Amino acid sequence: MNENMVKWVQEGNISIPRALLLYYKDMNINENELVLLLHVISFLEKGNDFPTPTEISSRMTISTSQCTELLRKLIQKGFIKIDDGYSNEGIRFEKYTIEPLWQKLVNEYLLNQNAQQKEQNEKNEM
Amino acid sequence: MNENMVKWVQEGNISIPRALLLYYKDMNINENELVLLLHVISFLEKGNDFPTPTEISSRMTISTSQCTELLRKLIQKGFIKIDDGYSNEGIRFEKYTIEPLWQKLVNEYLLNQNAQQKEQNEKNEM
Amino acid sequence: MNENMVKWVQEGNISIPRALLLYYKDMNINENELVLLLHVISFLEKGNDFPTPTEISSRMTISTSQCTELLRKLIQKGFIKIDDGYSNEGIRFEKYTIEPLWQKLVNEYLLNQNAQQKEQNEKNEM
Amino acid sequence: MNENMVKWVQEGNISIPRALLLYYKDMNINENELVLLLHVISFLEKGNDFPTPTEISSRMTISTSQCTELLRKLIQKGFIKIDDGYSNEGIRFEKYTIEPLWQKLVNEYLLNQNAQQKEQNEKNEM
Numbered sequence: 124m125n126e127n128m129v130k131w132v133q134e135g136n137i138s139i140p141r142a143l144l145l146y147y148k149d150m151n152i153n154e155n156e157l158v159l160l161l162h163v164i165s166f167l168e169k170g171n172d173f174p175t176p177t178e179i180s181s182r183m184t185i186s187t188s189q190c191t192e193l194l195r196k197l198i199q200k201g202f203i204k205i206d207d208g209y210s211n212e213g214i215r216f217e218k219y220t221i222e223p224l225w226q227k228l229v230n231e232y233l234l235n236q237n238a239q240q241k242e243q244n245e246k247n248e249m
Numbered sequence: 250m251n252e253n254m255v256k257w258v259q260e261g262n263i264s265i266p267r268a269l270l271l272y273y274k275d276m277n278i279n280e281n282e283l284v285l286l287l288h289v290i291s292f293l294e295k296g297n298d299f300p301t302p303t304e305i306s307s308r309m310t311i312s313t314s315q316c317t318e319l320l321r322k323l324i325q326k327g328f329i330k331i332d333d334g335y336s337n338e339g340i341r342f343e344k345y346t347i348e349p350l351w352q353k354l355v356n357e358y359l360l361n362q363n364a365q366q367k368e369q370n371e372k373n374e375m
Numbered sequence: 376m377n378e379n380m381v382k383w384v385q386e387g388n389i390s391i392p393r394a395l396l397l398y399y400k401d402m403n404i405n406e407n408e409l410v411l412l413l414h415v416i417s418f419l420e421k422g423n424d425f426p427t428p429t430e431i432s433s434r435m436t437i438s439t440s441q442c443t444e445l446l447r448k449l450i451q452k453g454f455i456k457i458d459d460g461y462s463n464e465g466i467r468f469e470k471y472t473i474e475p476l477w478q479k480l481v482n483e484y485l486l487n488q489n490a491q492q493k494e495q496n497e498k499n500e501m
Numbered sequence: 502m503n504e505n506m507v508k509w510v511q512e513g514n515i516s517i518p519r520a521l522l523l524y525y526k527d528m529n530i531n532e533n534e535l536v537l538l539l540h541v542i543s544f545l546e547k548g549n550d551f552p553t554p555t556e557i558s559s560r561m562t563i564s565t566s567q568c569t570e571l572l573r574k575l576i577q578k579g580f581i582k583i584d585d586g587y588s589n590e591g592i593r594f595e596k597y598t599i600e601p602l603w604q605k606l607v608n609e610y611l612l613n614q615n616a617q618q619k620e621q622n623e624k625n626e627m
Contacts, residue, residue, distance in 0.1 A: 128380050134271075135516075137267050137270055138263070255478050387519050390517075406532050434523060436526055
């Protein structure tokens, strides 16, 4: 049992900016898409750079074809990007990157902060 | 802008055991329910012990009444519990606790580990 | 044992910006001071807003008086601040805030990024 | 600046079980050693499996030779292990693993929980 607990610790945590939880709705992301993004982040952290819809959907309550469709939408809306390149051994690879998600989140966050600031200033002037 | 970045840092992160992401499906939790649980965890961490369906649903793509219904289900299925008591000043309070979620998650995790172990042993015997 | 594992999960994690680990040295913070800051962050997260040197040093390999001295230095150098006020019941309280730490860290981070950017630009011009 | 904030988000967080902060002292780890362990964890997370004493000490307030000595002690005390093997291309590699740290931490945690439980039982019997 001790051993199971060590495995749990090694499994570790997934940690996301609280801002993602606060602003995904404003970013036009729904709950299914948010959870899919969390799965992609988790796969990337564990060294799987290009998880298949089958791998992802096996952890979700949606079908593989629904997962494929959601992934396609997230790429189309610019939250996930596919990078490709060649490895040291000359083998072509594809991998997901979620840098665009963080860019959009930071933009949304700053827009929001500025709106709050403006509102505050207007109150102070009255 | 500097100031906005400091606020971002203070907003902090929400961190969950990776096991929750791996096993929520097996625990009969769907994606809407998972995200609602994340919101409850986030409210608790920020000192709001009893967020209302209005507060929670304002961050989600579901309506307040759908949120009320989901909360009811999560309590009924035993993932969230409502604790009540009296504060030092004698005022009655209610608050959510997610201890039952962690209990069920640990159970699910151990079941899964044992199943894997058994499977492994059977392979070794062949 | 199951129960011990649930307690472990509830104990949770302490999560800090990786930048703090990368830049504390440049911020003139040493390892003893960094760990003391982590303890203060951890106490704050658990609802103890003003841990005593005795409480903090009981978790460290330093004496209570050394801990008092380190706390004093961290306040003097502007990484920790003591806020005071009056509670709803009119009782005076003191509490630590680490907002100044995040301000200094963000400043250090941005200085560093700008320096890297400038260096990059100069390379590109050559 | 926006861009700097995105980089900050991508830098991410380092997250450790709170239990490590509570029990490192009982595990005979001092603050310098704890911080060195955090650096090793951070390097591993970022894909550098075998950081050199020069790389590690550049982020610490200790010299490279002190860092070498601390690493040696942490290996000797059984908190870090060096794994070696051969890559797909037949190149020999060495890498650090901190699995032993988590094993010792779980042991310490369970010892502590059992001691508390025993103490509680004795109180109840009186």
